[in-house]
Amino acid sequence: MSATLFLDKPLLKVSRPVAACSRCRTAKIKCDGKLPACSACERVGKSDTCSGASDEFARGKERSYVASLEGYCERLEKKIAELRHLKTSLSVDNRGIAHQNSITSITSSESAAQGPNKEVSDIDDLVGDFGFLSITHLLQHYFDTLYIQLPFFAETSFWTSVDAMYQSGGRFAKPFDHWMLYTVLATSSASLSYEIGDESQQDALSYVTQALQRAEDVLRPGSIQGIQAIMLLAQYSLFDPKHFRSWFLVGMAVRVMVDLGLHQDPPVEVQSSTKHLDLRRRILHCLYSLDRGASTVFERPFSFSDESVNVALPSTTAGSMLSEQSHLFLRSSEPAWHLVKIRQILSEAYSRNYFHDHDSCPLYAKSTWALGAEAYEWFDATPNTTPSQFPVLYKLELLYTVIIILSPNDEPPTAVGEYRNVVLFERCMQYLGQIQETLRNPAWSPFLTFWDMHRALQAIRRLTRELTENHDLPLSPSVPVLPAVPPETPSALVLDGEDCLNFYARATACLSDIHCILRFGLRKWGDDPVFEEMQQLSETIQRRLISSPAPYMAGAGAGAGAYMAGYSTMVSTGPGSGYPGYDIG
Known part of the structure; x- marks a missing residue:
């Protein structure tokens, strides 16, 4: 039976409602109690505000629910009888083809009138099914790649919106249903794009x-759905910086979030359901992650401080979360909350650099090496539920956070600062090499957003600075002597002379990585000041490498060392790997 017929005759239509909806009571008119909205509200276009759709109103209608189910069963039986009658009216010719008798095919004037409507309804359902199948791969990609990073809405609520869109021609879909589905599809498609046009x-x-087209209906302050609508657009802007500015969208969502008080957990005595509390926490921490990412990328202050937030992480053992994890097709949000933890370390490191002139800043008490140790401890504590491609994302987050931690902050140069510069030089090369490695794998490249291009530019700036201002150690023609290693330095950040012997060759390879990143960015996003500066810095690095003396390279045995030839252009990676068009220069 067509789904349209079910929706045209709602299951909860009652003959004698226990109570009228608020509008009918105020107007003192008869209310038929039909759900999700009564007929009177539907006629005047007030279906969305009809209180008959609320749970409180529907609680009083259990008595008529049984009667509605009986009516539903009666309609099913009638449909079965019609199908049986249709079967008896069929005749088979000598070729084995079934034909319907023109006299018995229509048994009454009523069925004759309903025939065209039923046919149109069935066609609408068929078109809706094919339309849904055409976007299935985009939805799958979004939830496997992007949603697990920012799960700021319940996955079940999204599929409810999808059902509303593809059932009965979308007549019962609300503006937010349209907004959610189309922005998710847009974000998924944009992440899969590798070339303009x-x-x-x-x-x-x-x-x-x-x-x-639904922006005026959904981008309204004062509601959680309004915040989610802005966040969906902000997520899309990470892949489409030409049309939307992610910094302003994230700031707008934060402003509404603070106005609603989502940055503070409500007192226990006034807390609502576990599901609602979990949604509040999801939105807060996803917004925190977005705000810290945007602020560090664009080198601007945070929209709100860490001290102003008093919200626990959403628990993976809470009732609402447990129900999601028990579903075969729903994703765990634990990897996203682990990502929030590295953003908290990033926030602390960025605050140290940004507020270093303020003696009263309490965050400044932690040393550079203590923060570095926390970052590597975070990486070692990767959850077991992490998808197979997520360690690549975590590695990029770790290296970028370490770069921010090690970045100088106008303090007087010391021996500790000199060693920090060496490690910073090495980690910048490692970070750029990791991005290039990500581009070589088609399954990983959709993770990269325009923010990653900004981050790459920041790493290139620091790399260029070390080559031009502190070039003695990175490009030393002899075996380098490292500055004293601070005692509190974590083992992951301890270098020795052997690590520095290949700095020249690694810098040369890093220049090739920069060209690969630049080529990817220009193909995907076109001309942008980010790529113009990236090109200029790469030329500076190239000139510095060409003018540097031949470096010393260690040999296999004692006295087997040699001096490497001067700068030479790196050979590009062979075909057969990378995103589509990777090998096109």
Whole structure:
């Protein structure tokens, strides 16, 4: 039986409602109690505000629910009888083809009138099914790659919106249902785009255009759905910086979040359901992650401080979370909350550098090496539920956080600072090499956003600074002598002379990595000041490498060392790997 017929005759339509909806009571008119909205509210276009759709109103209708189920069963029996009658009216010709008798095919004027409507309804359902199948791969990609990083809405609520969109031609879908589905599709398509104007980018622009048609209805302050709507657009902006500015969108969502008080857990005595509390916490921590990412990328102050937040992480053992994890198709949000923890370390490191002139800043008490140790401890504590591709994302987050931790902050140069510069030089090369390695794997490259291009630029700036200002150690023509290693330095950040012997060769390879990143960014996003500066810095690095003396390279045995030839262009990676177009220069 067509799903449209079920929705045209709601199951909870009652003959004698226990109570009228608020609008009918105020107007003192008859209310038929139909759900999700009564007929009177539907006629005047007030379906969304009809109180008949609320749980409180529906609680009084259990008595008529049984009667509605009986009516539903009666309609099913009638449909079965019609199908049996249709079967008897069929005749088979000598070729084995079934034909319907023109006289018995229509038994009454009523069925004759309903015939065209039923046919149209069945076609609508069929088109809806095919339309859903055409976007399944995009939804799968979004939840496997992007949602697990920022689960700021319940996955079950999203599939409810999808059902509303593809059932009965979307007549019962609300503006937020349209917004959620189209922004998710736009974000998924944009992440799969590798070149300006390709099919994925065109699809993304088409989807976001359809979403923006509902902007006035969903981008409204004062509600959790309003925050989610802004966050969905901010997430899309990470892949489409030409049309949307992620910094302003994240700041807008934070402002609404603070106005609603989501940055503080409500007192126990006034807390609502576990599900609602979990949603509040999801939104807060996802916004925290976005704000810390945006602030460090664009080198601006945070929208709110760490001290102003008093919200626990969403528990993976809470009732609502347990129900999600028990579902075969729903994802665990534990990897996302682990990602929030490294953003907290990043926040502390960035605050140290940004507020280093303020003696009263309590965060400044932690040393550089203590923060570095925390970062590596975080990486070693990766959850077991982490998807297979997530360690790559975690590695990028770790290296970028360490770069921010090690970045100088105008303090007087000391021996500790000199050693820190050496480690910073090495970690910048490692970070850029990790991005290039990510680009070589088609399964990993959709993780990279325009923010990663900004982060790469920051690493290139620091790398260039070390090559131009502190070049004696990185490009030393002899076996280098490292500065004294601070005693509190974690083992992961301890270097020795052997680690520095290949700095020249690694810097040369790093220049090739920069060219690969630059090529990817230009293909995906086109001309941008980020890539212009990246190109200029790469030329500076190249000139510095060409003008440097031949470095000393250690040999296999004693006295087997040799001096390496001068700078030479690296050979590009061979074909057959990387994102589509990776090998096109």
